[in-house]
Amino acid sequence: MKRRGEPHIFSVRQVLGLILLCFMTTAISTARSTQRHASNENAMNASEIIEHWLQQIERIPAGDFIAIADFETFNSGARTESMQWCETMLSQAANPYAPPNHASHSYHPAGKIGLDLLHHAYVLDGSSVDIFEGVNFLIVRLPAPRTGAWDRASIEAAAKLMLRAINPGETEAFHYPSNMADGTLMSTAPMQDPFLTTSWFQREDMLLHHGKLFIVLYKRQPAIVGFQNDAQWFEDELRTVPKH
Incomplete structure (x- = not known):
């Protein structure tokens, strides 16, 4: 029997139980946060989702994008994913990683604007x-023709x-x-609800916005x-903005 004033000694089983409880609590909290994020975007239709993304992109000052001097040394899993998606979804001529395009690359870690973003800029067909x-x-942005x-x-020519x-040969x-x-x-x-699609080619959109x-x-x-x-694409190391 423990005497009054003596420290309580936990058994190994009790300690393991407390650790498991803390782990489960953290996991449930994270899952609920992710579910809330998914639910918010699921409640939007396609137009609202696109408007939501564009409004955030337009609010980012150009100076907040950090130039990537050598994309080959950009230490992020986002680099590999980006190269795969660009090759998958864009034409060979439009791929920003195609050497003839000489694209410049920069990134924006989520902060006041909750988007981890890569930005590719180049000139194609003038x-x-x-x-x-x-x-x-x-999202591809093209100026007026x-x-x-x-x-x-x-628009058809741009697409x-x-x-x-x-399907090769088809528009x-x-x-x-x-x-x-x-x-x-x-x-x-x-x-087709974009939230429910399971492949990129099940729905593609184009929007005329401010010309x-x-x-x-x-x-x-x-x-x-x-x-x-949207704010959890980059590793934490990229969230420390380098001093200029």
Whole structure:
């Protein structure tokens, strides 16, 4: 019997039980946080998801992107994933990693803006191309064509130039509305919920936004349900901003 004032001595079984309880509590808390993130994006339709991403990207000052002098030495798993997704979803000519494009690369670790982002910039067919890439998406931004405002012909040409053809020799079948006004969303599968897709080619979107054309591709994999956390793509080491 323990006397009053004596320290309580835990058995090995009790200590292991406490450790297991702490582990389970942490795991449940993390799972609930991830579930809340997935639920928030699942509650949005495609237009709202795209608008959410674009609004965050547009709020990032250009100076907040950190230049990557040598992408071969960029120490992140995001580098390998990016190279795989660009090769999978973009045409060979539009791949920012293709040597002829001489693309510049930079990154933005999530902070006030909750996006871990890679930014690729290069010139293709005489037009500037910007690609913003996160853990869940690859977004191509194209300026207005030299002929003037975007129309169906120029949009189809841009899609053919940028996107990898699933069926060689064929152009992706986007649904084009009669009115090509600012804010127009075009999709290969407008009734398909991007949250529920299991492959990137099940839905591809294009959006006219402030005179520019945005091509939105979803990084979807069969083994992953829903979207991943936009702010958890990079390793912690990349969150320490280097001094200039």
